[in-house]
Amino acid sequence: MTVDRLLPTEEAADLLALTREIAREELAGRAAEDEAAGKFPRDAFRLLGEAGLLGLPYPEEHGGGAQPYEVYLQVLEEISSAWMTVGVSLSVHTMSCFPLSRFGTADQRERWLPEMIGGASLGAYALSEPHAGSDAAALSTRAERSGDEYVINGQKAWITHGSEADFYTLMARTGDGPHRISCLLVDSTTSGLTAGPPEHKMGLTGSPTTPLYFEDAHVPADRLIGAEGDGLKIALCSLDSGRLGIAACAVGLAQAALDLAVDYAKQRSQFGQPIIRFQGVEFMLADMAAAIHSARATYLDAARRRDAGLPFGEQASVAKLVATDAAMKVTTDAVQVLGGAGYTTDFPAERYMREAKVLQIFEGTNQIQRMVIGRHLAG
Numbered sequence: 323m324t325v326d327r328l329l330p331t332e333e334a335a336d337l338l339a340l341t342r343e344i345a346r347e348e349l350a351g352r353a354a355e356d357e358a359a360g361k362f363p364r365d366a367f368r369l370l371g372e373a374g375l376l377g378l379p380y381p382e383e384h385g386g387g388a389q390p391y392e393v394y395l396q397v398l399e400e401i402s403s404a405w406m407t408v409g410v411s412l413s414v415h416t417m418s419c420f421p422l423s424r425f426g427t428a429d430q431r432e433r434w435l436p437e438m439i440g441g442a443s444l445g446a447y448a449l450s451e452p453h454a455g456s457d458a459a460a461l462s463t464r465a466e467r468s469g470d471e472y473v474i475n476g477q478k479a480w481i482t483h484g485s486e487a488d489f490y491t492l493m494a495r496t497g498d499g500p501h502r503i504s505c506l507l508v509d510s511t512t513s514g515l516t517a518g519p520p521e522h523k524m525g526l527t528g529s530p531t532t533p534l535y536f537e538d539a540h541v542p543a544d545r546l547i548g549a550e551g552d553g554l555k556i557a558l559c560s561l562d563s564g565r566l567g568i569a570a571c572a573v574g575l576a577q578a579a580l581d582l583a584v585d586y587a588k589q590r591s592q593f594g595q596p597i598i599r600f601q602g603v604e605f606m607l608a609d610m611a612a613a614i615h616s617a618r619a620t621y622l623d624a625a626r627r628r629d630a631g632l633p634f635g636e637q638a639s640v641a642k643l644v645a646t647d648a649a650m651k652v653t654t655d656a657v658q659v660l661g662g663a664g665y666t667t668d669f670p671a672e673r674y675m676r677e678a679k680v681l682q683i684f685e686g687t688n689q690i691q692r693m694v695i696g697r698h699l700a701g
Contacts, residue, residue, distance in 0.1 A: 325577065325618075327396060334393045340373060341397045345404035353405040354670060357528045362486050364444070366408050367415070370401075371441010379416065380423055384435040391563070392625040395570040399618070402574030403581075406677045407528040409574055411444070413567030414482045418445030418491040420560045421505050425548040434507065438489065446487035447564070448478040448508075448534055449557055455480070456690050458493070458503075458557055463536060465494035465506060470543045472496075472506060474514070474536040480684070484532030485517040491560075493553045503553035507545045514539030525676035561685060563628070565638040568685045569621040569645035572678070573614060576649040579656035579674045580610045586660050586669075603659060610652045617645035636698040643691040646681040653678040 324342070329335045348369060356363055370376045378394040380386030387394075394416070402409025419438050422430060437443050454460040463476025474494055481490070488510050496504040508515065514537045520530035548556055584607055587598035597603050624637035653675040657664035664671040682688045 329393065329396070330390060334389065337375070337378070337387070337389065337393065338396060338400065341375060341400045344369065344373060344375075345400050349401065349408055350404040353407070353528075354673065357407065357526075357673060358667075360527050360530075362483060362528055362530060363405070363408060364486060366405075367411070367444050368441045370408075370412065371439075375401075376412070376415070376441050377419070377439025380419065380435065380439050384423075384431060385440045386435075390625070390629040391566065392622055392629060395566055395621060395625050398567055398570040399574040399577070402571040403578040404574075405528075406571065406575050406674075407526050409571045410526060410568070411483050411529055413564065413571055414447055415445045416567060417560050417564035418447045418487075418489070420563055421491050421547045421556045422507060424559070425505070425552065425556055430507075430544070430547070434489075443488035444483065444486060445489050445491060446481050446483055447560070448481055448490045448492040450480045451477060452479045452533075456687060459554060461493060461495060461503065463492075463494045465492075465496050465504060465541070467496070467543065468540075472541045472543060472546070474506070474508070474539040474541060476536050478534040478536075480521075481517070481532050481534055482684075483529050484534055485520065485530050490515075490534065491547075493557050496550050496553075501551050501554065503557070504550045505547040505553040505556045506541055507547055508539070508541050512539050512541060523680070525673070525678075525680055562635045562638045565642035565685050565691075566621055566624055566628070566634075568681055569617065569624075569638075569641040572642075572645040572649035572681045573618050573621065575674055575678055575681070576610070576614045576617065576645075576652040579649075579653045579671065579678075580607070580614060582669065582671055582674075583607060583610065583656040583659040586663070597659075606655055606659060610655055613648040613652055617641070617648040620644045636695055639686075639691040639694040639698075642685060643688050643695070646678070646688060649678040649681055650675075 377386035378389040379391050382388045451461050465472040465474045490508045492506045492508045516535045518533035520532050588596050590597050621641040624634050624641045627634040657671045657675050660671050663669055
């Protein structure tokens with residue numbers, strides 16, 4: 323179903339129309355097969371880059387689209403409704419570009435940002451570690467200054483498209499204490515950097531999630547983003563925007579599940595009529611639609627605050643919490659509407675349900691989001 327949207331400009335409407343065409347013609351038809359085969363759609367990101375969709379919220383002088391975040395997120399939602407792996411990877415890539423765009427020097431942005439947002443390179447975000455997931459300040463990967471280089475040793479975990487990325491936005495310790503974490507832009511070809519084998523996951527099987535190993539990896543000092551010690555601030559600022567990306571992905575996935583359930587309920591007949599005519603099914607579908615509308619409004623409200631330069635961290639956590647919980651509920655109910663058919667791989671409902679679960683976990687678990695919201699309330 324095409325969602326009617328209130329967009330700020332005619333250009334934004336054209337971008338969304340282009341996105342829908344690409345999602346329909348280039349992505350949706352291959353999603354099930356590639357997910358089943360565990361095949362990462364690297365070519366899709368080159369296509370998005372060529373179409374100008376990979377750098378929408380970034381400046382025009384670096385090849386970006388200079389679009390408001392509310393427009394970028396709606397584009398992301400449309401892509402996610404067609405293929406969740408592509409949507410999540412786009413969200414992660416956008417977050418990986420954010421530290422350079424916001425905290426990098428003019429020279430750094432000029433050197434690296436055009437390639438990153440033009441489709442030539444794909445970025446990943448390297449923050450989590452095996453024993454430091456939600457507790458970002460506890461990470462142990464170290465970057466020791468040695469002349470005009472940093473020498474990095476340690477391990478990162480749960481890196482989205484870890485073995486496929488061309489660069490990593492890395493948070494590493496450059497001293498002792500929570501405020502001695504720094505941000506480095508690391509090329510994937512760096513000697514001493516390797517990606518481990520992919521995790522065996524219940525969903526998003528088209529996107530490899532891997533550990534990263536740093537063994538005396540030498541990174542030029544000019545790849546430090548911001549000042550030494552700014553890394554935790556940069557990481558948390560990036561996550562605020564990244565959480566809005568995951569919220570938009572969740573709404574896109576939920577919308578796809580609702581569309582599937584409505585279509586099936588119109589065609590499936592029992593007791594002489596389509597099952598959508600039964601109040602039990604009709605009310606379930608209505609609740610699904612209400613949850614999606616509410617989640618979409620929540621992420622758009624947070625995005626508009628961001629676009630206006632207002633604080634939006636609390637609203638980003640609310641959006642991530644509300645949208646991902648809604649996606650889990652809506653996809654579960656979609657399987658129920660399809661009944662036995664929903665439990666088979668003949669329909670994508672079961673895949674949607676599997677994909678929804680991780681949305682409640684990454685970019686900060688939903689328990690962490692509740693902590694963030696609660697601390698805002700406590701002042």
